[in-house]
Amino acid sequence: MICEFCVKAILASGKPWGYHQKILSDLQTSSACVFCARLLQDVEERRATSSPPLTNAANWPLHRWSVRRPGRIRESADAVIVTFRPTSHDGDRDTGQHDEQPAVETALPERAFYLFPEEDLGHVPSQQELGVTTNLEDSGQQIKKWMQKCVTEHKYCRRHHSGDFVPTRLLAIGLPDQSRIRVIETKRHGIKGPYVTLSHCWGKDPLIKPLEITVQNQKEFMEEGITWDALPENFKQAIEVGRFLGIQHIWIDSLCIIQGPGGDFHAEASLMHQVYRNSYCNIAAADSPDCRGGLFRSRTARDVLLARYKADGTSAIFEHKAWRVVPEDFWDAELLHTIIYTRGWVFQERMLAPRLLHFAHHQIFWDCATTSACEALPSGLPQPLDTTAGTDRHWRGRLQESDSLRHRPLAGAADDSLEQFWKAAVRSYTACELTKGRDKLIAIWGIAKLVRDALGEAYGPGLWERNLEEQLAWRVVECEADGRPEEQSHVPSWSWASVRGVVEVRDRMLRWRVVRGHEGEPIAFSLVGRKPSKRVEERSDSWDEELAIMSQHLTKMEKKQQGGREASNHSTKKESQSKEVAEQGQTGSHAKADGDQPPKLQSISIPIRGHVGAAPLRRDALGGRWTLEIPECPEIGEEDGTLEVFPDVKPKFDDLGGENWYFVVLASSRLNPNNEVVSAGGAHAHGGDEKDITYTYSGVGITLKPAERDRHFYRTGALHFRGISATMWTRMHTTYCKETASPDEYKDAEGLKFWLD
Ligand SMILES: [Zn+2]
Ligand SMILES: [Zn+2]
Structure with missing residues (x-):
């Protein structure tokens, strides 16, 4: 209300x-009240976490509200947005007392609500229709409607379930004797599916682990079966849903992968993406922290029904219509923030399954490649609120057909490229909590594999082969961890899988490779069973031009490139075609060489030649940003560009005592005053040229600390700079840390030969 x-x-x-x-x-x-309740919830959360406790909160809070009706663009739904913005009691005036009394208002989030005309939302269920639980008696009809529509009408959802893939084991749930559930080997019984799958949380307490199949009990589970009563609640209710959908088999990880010593977790875990991708429907126990919670929930209609506002015509904006209120963050708050979707392991299950039934706290949510809906909005989310779910659906559809990934241009609309998808996937994945002891990389392997097969390029631990320079400069968005997690200590420091926190991957757009590998090749990781490919370089469109600029350091290289340049001048048109062919060929050989197994590194060390510099790390007192104080360069102001360090773990106090942080610039672009990348030109790489003064430099690098072995370094953070002057850029390359390096190890033009571990 x-x-x-x-x-x-x-x-x-x-x-x-x-x-x-x-x-x-x-x-x-x-x-x-739908508005007041949300504001109250925010205030209470703020009060609970504030320390010291808020005083003088009696006449607090105050929100400034606004109502606006955005212009309609073609098919977008008519909507009115009501926004509540926390503000101080003096209105919008700044009291200037932030230091003594932190402005509590600023800690409250802004809240927005969408009001949609009821008539535009399709069927909106009544209290009676919703019923008082989410079990099959109350919600079954709606589930059937969604499923029916998806299977018969959704063109984009129908083409799968070819039966090409069947998991090694399944639980038979369609047999007449329902008191026992048998585990069956699909090959031996000639079972082809279809089957449903379950996404669930195992729980943190080892004492309430879900029922498991092991080497010891597998014979019993397969021959006699498991008694119904022995099954935990999550499994029982998922089986009920599977039967309700008319499906004879279900796949549940703990009962279909042999657990513990002598089991086949490693072989099966890397097949998991196939299991979910070929599932008829994934059933998610979204609200259950462990196996006992079950799927079904009781509820009151108020928890589910959307607040209704019948306008009486006093306001022109609302006319005489009936409206329904949906909070702006509805999908996130009600579904994506449920217990299960905060777990990293489940991320790929949600992206890979062709359709999902999420059993959440108040209602059931539906997702396929065509529709995202819930019981309160059974016809689907209205357009302006459908952004997150819509993007996920788009990729759910494309990941279903990994062939289509390949046939589409990789650099289409910015938000449609595989790169953007990968970036978004890493971000949402790293925002999830990873269960201790589970391999962070395995849990995203299913997605990475499909992207790899489509890109036709090698995948290392969380990073791609091409333009590794930029990729190495991933950053931790908000660094809060005191150290790297112990359980990921086998992961090299240059992989984002070695850190805690939300990670942002860099776009691969910079043109200048500032550093190279030891052999003059692009920087590369080395995978077992794969030679680093030179193809990587051929794909970089203006690489040869860029190289000329960096001429100093590679005469040998340049000669090689000239041959290539002449060849490519003749075949600009054909280039794209041959690229595609090369890609496909590459993909084929990948599939044979690596199959479904995640790639293994030959060595965790990446050989690099570059200018390792050293500079004190400083914290900007106002913005809280970290920056390097490049020697002999005046402190840079906003107008001089930005240079920022994103540490992987919180820098300790010692790090601030003027102590130097090592760093290396990996890639950068030179920009003219119009902010255009200057790709050609013979300017000296290390600046100093009069003309060069008007150019600025943008790029990335990483910060380093020495590892145990001589000339080996660990990554400690990312270094991002934008719009810095030529002087600064030059200094960053001449603050060499030569130290004790011999002439063979250190050359003025090429820098130091070192390894990144
Ligand atoms: Zn109210
Ligand atoms: Zn569908």
């Missing part, structure tokens, strides 16, 4: 904005 105050003062007021004059006690009394 919406409280009388919010109706009168906001919706029916006819005004575009005003103050929500409600202090804490008022909010508490109107906690049934």
Whole structure:
């Protein structure tokens, strides 16, 4: 519902904005109001986490509300947006007392709600239709409707389930004797599917582990079966859903992969992406922290029904229509923030399954490659709120057909490229909590494999072969960890899988390779069973031009390139075709060489030749940003560009005592005053040229610390710079850390020969 105050003062007021004059006690009394309840929840969370406790909070908070109706663009739904922005009691004026009394208001989030005309939302269920639980009696009809529509009408969802892949083992759930559930070997019984799958949390407490199949009990589980009562609640209810859908088999990890010593976890875990990708429907126990929680929930209609506002015409914006309120973050808050989707392991299950039934706290959610819906909005999410779910659906569809990944241009619309998908996938994946002891890389391997097969390029631990220079400069978005997690200590420091926290991968767009591998080749990791390919370089469109600029250091290289340049001048048109062929050929050989197994590194060390510099790390007092103080360069202001360090783990106090951090620039672009990348030109790589003054440099690098072995380094952070002057750029390359390096190890033009571990 919406409280009388919010109706009168906001919706029916006819005004575009005003103050929500409600202090804490008022909010508490109107906690049934969709707006007030959310604001109250934010305030309470803020109070619970603030230390010291907030004083003088009696006349707090105050929100400024605004109502706006965005212009309609073609098919977008008609909507009105009501926004609540926390503000201080003096209105918008800044009191300037932030230091003594932190502005509590700023810690409260802004909240937005969408109001949609009821008539545009399709069928909106009544309280009675929803029923008081999410079990099959109350919600089964809706599940059937979604499934029916998807199977018969969704062109994009129908083409799968070819039966090409069947998991090694399945549970037979369609047999007449339902008191026992048998594990069956699909090959031996000639089972082809279809089957459903279960996504669930195992729980943190080892004492309440789900029932497992082991070497000891497998004979019993296969011959006599498991008694119904022995099954945990999650399994029982998932089996009920599977039967309800008319499916005879279900795949549950703990009962279909032989666990413990002598089991086949390693072989089967790398097949997991196939299991979920070929599932008829994935059933997610979204609200259950461990195996006992089950899928079904009881609920009150108020938890599910969308608040309704029947406008009386007093406000022109709302006319006489009936409206429904949906919080802007509805999909995130109700589904993606449920217990299960905070777990990293489940990320690929959600992306790879062709359709999903998520059993959440208040209602069931539906997802396929065509529709994202829930019981409150069974026809689907209205367009403006469908962004996250819509992107996921798009990729769910494309990952179903990895062939289509290949046939589409890789550099299409910016948000449609595989690169963008990978970037988004890493970001959401690293935002999840990873269960201790489980390999972070295995849990994203299923997605990586499909992308790899489509890109036709080698995949190392979380990074791709091409333009590894930029990729090595991934950053931890908000560095809060004190150290790298112990359980990932086998992962090299240059992989983001070695750190905690949300990770952002760099776009691969920079043109200048500032460093090279030892042999003059691009920097590369070495995989077991694969030679580093030179193809990588051929794909970089203007590489040969860039190389000329960097001439100093590679005369040998240049000669090689000239041959290539002449060849490519003749065949600009054909180039793209031959690239595609090369890619496909590559893919084929990958599939044979590596199959479904994640790649293994031959060595964790990446050989590099580059200018390792040293500079003190400083913290900018206002913004809290980390920066390197490049020697003999004046401190840079905003107008001089930015140079920022993103540490992998929180720098300790010692690191700030003027101690030097090692760093190396990996790739950069030179920009003219119009911010265009200057790709050609014979300017000296190390600046100093008069003309060069007007150019700026943008690029990436990493910070380093010495490892145990001589001339080996660990990565400690990312270094990103934008719009810096030629002087600064030059200094970054001449702050050499020559130290004790011999002439063979260190050359003025090429820098130091070192390894990144
Ligand atoms: Zn209210
Ligand atoms: Zn569908």
